[in-house]
Amino acid sequence: MTVLKTTNLTKKFGGFTALDGIDLELNKGEVFGFIGPNGAGKSTTIRVLLGILKATEGTVEIFGKNAWEDAVEIHKRIAYVPGDVNLWPNLTGGEVIDLFVKLRGANHESRREELIRKFDLDPTKKCRTYSKGNRQKVALIAAFSSEADLYILDEPTSGLDPLMEQVFQQCVMDVKRAGKSVLLSSHILSEVEKLCDRVGIIRQGKIIETGTLRELRHLTHTNLLVETKQPITLLQEITGVYDIKEKNQALSFQVETEALDTVMKHISQFGIVKLESAPPTLEDLFMGYYEGNSEGTEET
Incomplete structure (x- = not known):
């Protein structure tokens, strides 16, 4: 109703x-x-x-x-x-x-x-x-x-x-x-x-x-933190992977939902020791719309 x-x-x-x-x-x-x-x-x-x-x-x-x-x-x-x-x-x-x-x-x-x-x-x-x-x-x-x-x-x-x-x-x-x-x-x-x-x-x-x-989260990225036995290579060449950073012998990066399966298959070759996955927050989604266009209209 x-x-x-x-x-x-x-x-x-x-x-x-x-x-x-x-x-x-x-x-x-x-x-x-x-x-x-x-x-x-x-x-x-x-x-x-x-x-x-x-x-x-x-x-x-x-x-x-x-x-x-x-x-x-x-x-x-x-x-x-x-x-x-x-x-x-x-x-x-x-x-x-x-x-x-x-x-x-x-x-x-x-x-x-x-x-x-x-x-x-x-x-x-x-x-x-x-x-x-x-x-x-x-x-x-x-x-x-x-x-x-x-x-x-x-x-x-x-x-x-x-x-x-x-x-x-x-x-x-x-x-x-x-x-x-x-x-x-x-x-x-x-x-x-x-x-x-x-x-x-x-x-x-x-x-x-x-x-x-x-429904909205498909428009943004999942955050991953991965630690492996061997260094991960060629991750940056996978379509849909962004913002790769090294953190205390681990890698943190963002992955588009459609690329998750490909990424998991790739990193599993290197012997996963630790894997943390954080779903995209509403803030991630929100900022995705506003980055590069932060000007709102003035309310009367």
């Missing part, structure tokens, strides 16, 4: 095209990673999804409804966490959490208390005294305390320490197990790699690749 779908989503600011034909689809019970550098168009896309900005062209549907025309109805089923949370300075963190939860017509006192404990938040302090990380905690607790069907998270762990990032990841997996959907916009690739079923990579306002990590 499709929860969110954009077709040819285009957003222009005067003569500047911030989003250029974005096609996205998010299914029920799925965590979708939306990645790209700052200025690539992630936040602009999310503002259109939330009905804050109107698309110049294309269609945006959430729960089968128009994201602009039916924004009020859609928001009843959405929880949103921005990357920079602004709160009412004279309210306490607990009061803000209660306000957001009540706006959704929900009352999950036990869930609220559990999350406050997990995120190690003092809910009695005024929001003006909170650090950036604590403001993020307030927004995350409010979001995960509510019964939303879709969680839109835009750089949600900004300002959190590594321990709190783990708590956040547990919360995402909890809502996924409950059949909820999550759109996670992030530039922290390790976070996306741990949590997401599928990934969309955006560059200069365009989606340049979408798929599962398994």
Whole structure:
């Protein structure tokens, strides 16, 4: 079941095209990673999804409804966490959490208390005294305390320490197990790699690749570290082998997926003593797209 779908989503600011034909689809019970550098168009896309900005062209549907025309109805089923949370300075963190939860017509006192404990938040302090990380905690607790069907998270762990990032990841997996959907916009690739079923990579306002990590990894290289009884020769002549380096009597290099069989047959002749294989990371894939073209568009 499709929860969110954009077709040819285009957003222009005067003569500047911030989003250029974005096609996205998010299914029920799925965590979708939306990645790209700052200025690539992630936040602009999310503002259109939330009905804050109107698309110049294309269609945006959430729960089968128009994201602009039916924004009020859609928001009843959405929880949103921005990357920079602004709160009412004279309210306490607990009061803000209660306000957001009540706006959704929900009352999950036990869930609220559990999350406050997990995120190690003092809910009695005024929001003006909170650090950036604590403001993020307030927004995350409010979001995960509510019964939303879709969680839109835009750089949600900004300002959190590594321990709190783990708590956040547990919360995402909890809502996924409950059949909820999550759109996670992030530039922290390790976070996306741990949590997401599928990934969309955006560059200069365009989606340049979408798929599962398994599907995307064929576009990059496997990292190998090999130690042999005899020195390996002629490795550099095999098509699909790159970046050969010597490391303490061993060789490290990268291999295209299609060349793995040929490479293994070749190096086995020299008596393999040690072999370490590391799958390509999302970061390897990501940098493969951006190397040589690191300029992102400026977001308006």
